[in-house]
Amino acid sequence: MDHNTYIPKLAKIIEIKDEVGGARAIKTFRTQFLEDNGFAHQCGQCAMLSVLGKGEVMISISSSPLLKEYLQFSILKMGRVTSALHEMQIGDIIGIRGPYGNSFPIEKWKGKNLIFIGGGIGLAPLWSVLNTALGKKKDYGNLTLFYGARTSGDIVFKQELDELKNQMTVHLSIDVEEPEWEEYVGFVPLNVLDKKPSPKNAIAITCGPPIMIKFVIQNLQALGFKDDQIFTTVENKMKCGIGKCGRCNIGLHYVCKDGPVYSWAELKNLPQEY
Amino acid sequence: MDKILLKKALPQWVKKLQAYRIYAPTKDEDIWTYEVVNTPEDIDLEFLTTALSPKKIIFPQREVYFEFEKPDVDNPDIKETLPEDDPTIVLGVRPCDAKALTLTDLVFGGDFKDVYYWKRRNQTYLVGLACHTPPSPNCFCLSVDGSPHSKEGLDILLTDLGDKYYVESLTKNGDKLLNLAKNLFKLPSAANKKEYQKIQAESEKNLKRQITNLKKVPPKLKGMWDSPFWDDEAMSCLRCGICTYMCPTCHCFDINDEVLSSTPLKGKRIRTWDTCQFPDFTMHSSGHNPRPDKASRLRQRIMHKFQYFVETYKNYQCTGCGRCITKCPVSIDIIEVLEKVRDYGS
Numbered sequence: 086m087d088h089n090t091y092i093p094k095l096a097k098i099i100e101i102k103d104e105v106g107g108a109r110a111i112k113t114f115r116t117q118f119l120e121d122n123g124f125a126h127q128c129g130q131c132a133m134l135s136v137l138g139k140g141e142v143m144i145s146i147s148s149s150p151l152l153k154e155y156l157q158f159s160i161l162k163m164g165r166v167t168s169a170l171h172e173m174q175i176g177d178i179i180g181i182r183g184p185y186g187n188s189f190p191i192e193k194w195k196g197k198n199l200i201f202i203g204g205g206i207g208l209a210p211l212w213s214v215l216n217t218a219l220g221k222k223k224d225y226g227n228l229t230l231f232y233g234a235r236t237s238g239d240i241v242f243k244q245e246l247d248e249l250k251n252q253m254t255v256h257l258s259i260d261v262e263e264p265e266w267e268e269y270v271g272f273v274p275l276n277v278l279d280k281k282p283s284p285k286n287a288i289a290i291t292c293g294p295p296i297m298i299k300f301v302i303q304n305l306q307a308l309g310f311k312d313d314q315i316f317t318t319v320e321n322k323m324k325c326g327i328g329k330c331g332r333c334n335i336g337l338h339y340v341c342k343d344g345p346v347y348s349w350a351e352l353k354n355l356p357q358e359y
Numbered sequence: 360m361d362k363i364l365l366k367k368a369l370p371q372w373v374k375k376l377q378a379y380r381i382y383a384p385t386k387d388e389d390i391w392t393y394e395v396v397n398t399p400e401d402i403d404l405e406f407l408t409t410a411l412s413p414k415k416i417i418f419p420q421r422e423v424y425f426e427f428e429k430p431d432v433d434n435p436d437i438k439e440t441l442p443e444d445d446p447t448i449v450l451g452v453r454p455c456d457a458k459a460l461t462l463t464d465l466v467f468g469g470d471f472k473d474v475y476y477w478k479r480r481n482q483t484y485l486v487g488l489a490c491h492t493p494p495s496p497n498c499f500c501l502s503v504d505g506s507p508h509s510k511e512g513l514d515i516l517l518t519d520l521g522d523k524y525y526v527e528s529l530t531k532n533g534d535k536l537l538n539l540a541k542n543l544f545k546l547p548s549a550a551n552k553k554e555y556q557k558i559q560a561e562s563e564k565n566l567k568r569q570i571t572n573l574k575k576v577p578p579k580l581k582g583m584w585d586s587p588f589w590d591d592e593a594m595s596c597l598r599c600g601i602c603t604y605m606c607p608t609c610h611c612f613d614i615n616d617e618v619l620s621s622t623p624l625k626g627k628r629i630r631t632w633d634t635c636q637f638p639d640f641t642m643h644s645s646g647h648n649p650r651p652d653k654a655s656r657l658r659q660r661i662m663h664k665f666q667y668f669v670e671t672y673k674n675y676q677c678t679g680c681g682r683c684i685t686k687c688p689v690s691i692d693i694i695e696v697l698e699k700v701r702d703y704g705s
Contacts, residue, residue: 089474091424091614091628092439119434137427137435138618138626164644178434295647321649322641324614327471330633331611332641334659335649337667342470356584358649 090327093135093180095119099155101175104241105234110162111206111241112171113147115155116179124181126150127188128214129318129346133326134158134170135180142166143323143341146184147209149216156181159209159241185326186345189214189290189316198226200282202301204233204273204293208241210318210345211292219252229282233258233273237266256280274300277308284309290316295359302349312350319344319352319359335359362526362537362544363551364517369524370399375540376448379484382416383450384409393449404451404488404519408495408682412456412607413449417479418463422630424475424614429624440627442475447483448536455500455678457485457512459607465672466610475630484532487513491562497681499568499694505678507562518555525555570694573665573675575701580666588703589654592696595689596653600634602683602691603660608676611635635659661696 100115118124126132126146133141142164148157162171173179191214199218203211218225230253234240237259249255258269258276269276274297282289289310291301298317305315321333321340328342335358338344347355364372373381373396384391384406391406393413429435460480467476490498490507500506510516514533518525526544528534537544547555583589603609613633618626633640636656642648650656668676677693684692 088472089439089441090471091475091630092437095434095437137429137437137628138616138621138624140616141614167644178429180435180437320643322643324612328469329466329471329473329610330613331635331663332633334663334667336662337670358655 090182091325093133093141093182094122094124095178096156096181098173098175098177098179101173104159104243105239107238109239110171111159112162113157113159113241114170114173115148115157116181117155118181119178124156124184126156126184126213128191128217129188129210130184130186131326131341131345132156132158132181132183133185133323134166135182136166136169136173137180139166139169141180141324142170143185143320143326145210145213145318145345147212149213149220151217151220157212159206159212161206183326185341187343189346191217194218194288195224196226196286198229198283198285198287200229200231200287200289202231202273202277202289202291202293204297205235205239206241207291207293207297208232209292211290212242214290219249222252226286228253229256230254231256231258231273231277231280233260233269233276235260237263272300273297274304277301278304281308284311284314288314288316292318312353313348315349316346317349317352318346321359360528360534360537361547361552362528363520363547364524364526364544366522366524368543369402369404372540372543373399373402373450375543376536378446380445380447381450382413382447396450402450404517406451406494408453408498408680408685409456411605412459412680412682413452413485414456414459414463414607416447416449417460417483418467418476418610420632422475424628424630426627427625431623435624442478445482447479448486449483450486451517452485452487452513453490453494453680454487454507454509454511454513454516455498455505455680456607457487458500458505458509458678459512459680460485461512462608462668462672462674462676462678463610465674484514484536485512486533486536487516489516489518489559489562491519491558492565493567493681495681495685496567497684497692497694498566498679499570499681500679501563501566502568502570502573502694503675503677503679507566508559518558520551520554520558523551525551568681568694570697570701572701573697576697577666577669579700579703580662583700583703584658586703588699589658592691592699593653593657596636596657596691597689598636598638598653598656599688600636601686601688602693603634603636604632605682605686607678607680607682608664609634611640635663657691657696661693661700665697665700 096116105111324330328339383402467473664676
């Protein structure tokens with residue numbers, strides 16, 4: 086009998102970090118499987134998380150595949166399952182199945198400058214590829230991160246971002262001015278236009294709210310980035326994770342299986358169905 | 360190995376098949392449905408199109424993936440609930456519905472095999488019944504690469520010759536089912552063969568509906584994403600979803616948890632049929648919906664069946680059974696929609 090992909094593997098929550106409070110709360114969870122099961126993901130892949138009795142939700146794996154000790158998920162409290170996850174405590178058990186989807190082609194990016202552009206919770210899908218590039222820094226050129234949130238209180242991975250500044254160029258931004266804020270004020274796409282990263286031998290990877298992604302891509306194109314130098318991730322409502330339940334498709338692509346990672350050269354030819 | 364089975368000997372054959380669970384069309388008032396039959400008398404092979412296709416036997420409307428339990432102190436326990444060993448025969452499968460299963464096979468196969476589907480599929484044998492007169496006024500199998508006497512997906516094909524069936528075994532499993540009652544099956548005479556061929560030819564002519572040049576539709580659809588056509592066609596849609604619920608090829612589903620007890624937690628994870636015609640099918644938890652209106656959902660249904668599926672699996676995801684046309688409460692007719700697509704802009 087073939088492997089039954091619908092059965093989740095049990096994992097323990099070993100660490101919970103409050104990233105952002107309030108109505109759009111974000112928490113980061115680290116989990117360890119109760120039993121070793123050979124789960125091995127690549128940068129950009131997702132996992133279907135279960136809270137038994139509540140259901141499942143597809144979440145991007147934010148830890149690097151280089152890290153073997155735990156899987157990390159940063160989760161915005163939004164629907165039934167993510168709200169239940171936000172109620173959970175260290176030691177609680179969740180289910181995980183996957184990994185699902187394609188991944189960032191980081192092997193092809195060796196020797197290139199990588200520019201990460203994230204907004205809000207959109208830093209989570211970038212986090213695994215960013216940390217993998219950092220872990221193999223000599224394989225890549227310059228690493229740059231643009232990251233913005235609505236307010237300084239909405240910024241995720243605050244401590245990690247401070248440490249990151251010693252290892253790569255980091256451009257932070259918030260949407261509206263705050264008294265103590267010393268970095269850029271304005272939307273992420275404008276910060277990109279302001280700092281003018283060079284398209285030469287570069288790859289830009291962006292993730293965030295759809296409207297941000299749209300303008301980031303426009304501005305990258307204005308700076309001379311070609312469509313195949315721009316990568317993003319797409320999300321849609323998912324249930325099965327394996328291209329059968331029929332709801333996450335963009336045209337003939339199932340985002341769960343054929344995505345979530347797309348170059349703009351690919352995505353621009355698909356219908357706007359996300 | 361072609362054979363002849365007298366109609367009056369059919370009950371004897373069915374009795375020899377009793378080691379299997381047998382599904383067959385049964386009639387209740389004016390509706391035929393596939394039910395488990397306990398005696399040959401319950402079987403009605405003079406049936407018109409059944410309410411649902413035999414898809415429901417392989418891919419039931421509700422499937423329990425697993426049961427879960429979380430005792431107060433211990434870790435949760437998950438118990439996989441695969442379908443039981445229950446070798447099954449479906450007797451009286453229309454060629455269009457058999458072909459439909461070869462299409463759901465493509466979906467539930469591939470890189471990730473759906474073990475629930477295949478557990479049932481691999482122990483289900485299909486005995487087909489060719490159509491002489493179309494079982495529905497909206498049958499159009501010939502237009503979608505099928506035929507009233509297609510053998511695709513079947514283990515045995517029966518053709519009604521009046522007081523007897525012309526019996527064709529098409530697979531090893533078909534041979535096995537015939538061998539259980541060897542003495543009932545005679546060799547066909549030359550006259551039987553001639554009659555069989557005549558009925559096949561007639562059955563194609565008896566079809567009332569067709570769409571010509573369907574092959575023009577898939578490439579045409581590629582350029583119709585933003586067309587106002589979809590708004591016009593979907594205007595009368597009530598979003599009831601009956602078109603997909605009745606469809607033998609539709610496979611979309613939902614997965615949910617059913618809680619039987621909250622303390623201690625006890626429940627089931629279940630799969631149920633779902634439909635692209637419902638607004639919440641694609642709605643994100645944020646409220647954003649990539650397919651926010653009836654037009655985008657009708658477009659999805661047509662695009663999926665006649666463009667995406669064709670590109671991915673080299674088949675139309677439609678077998679011309681006509682159920683969606685007959686059952687639509689506002690008479691949205693897929694043949695008419697496809698004809699308009701075919702002729703769009705020309």
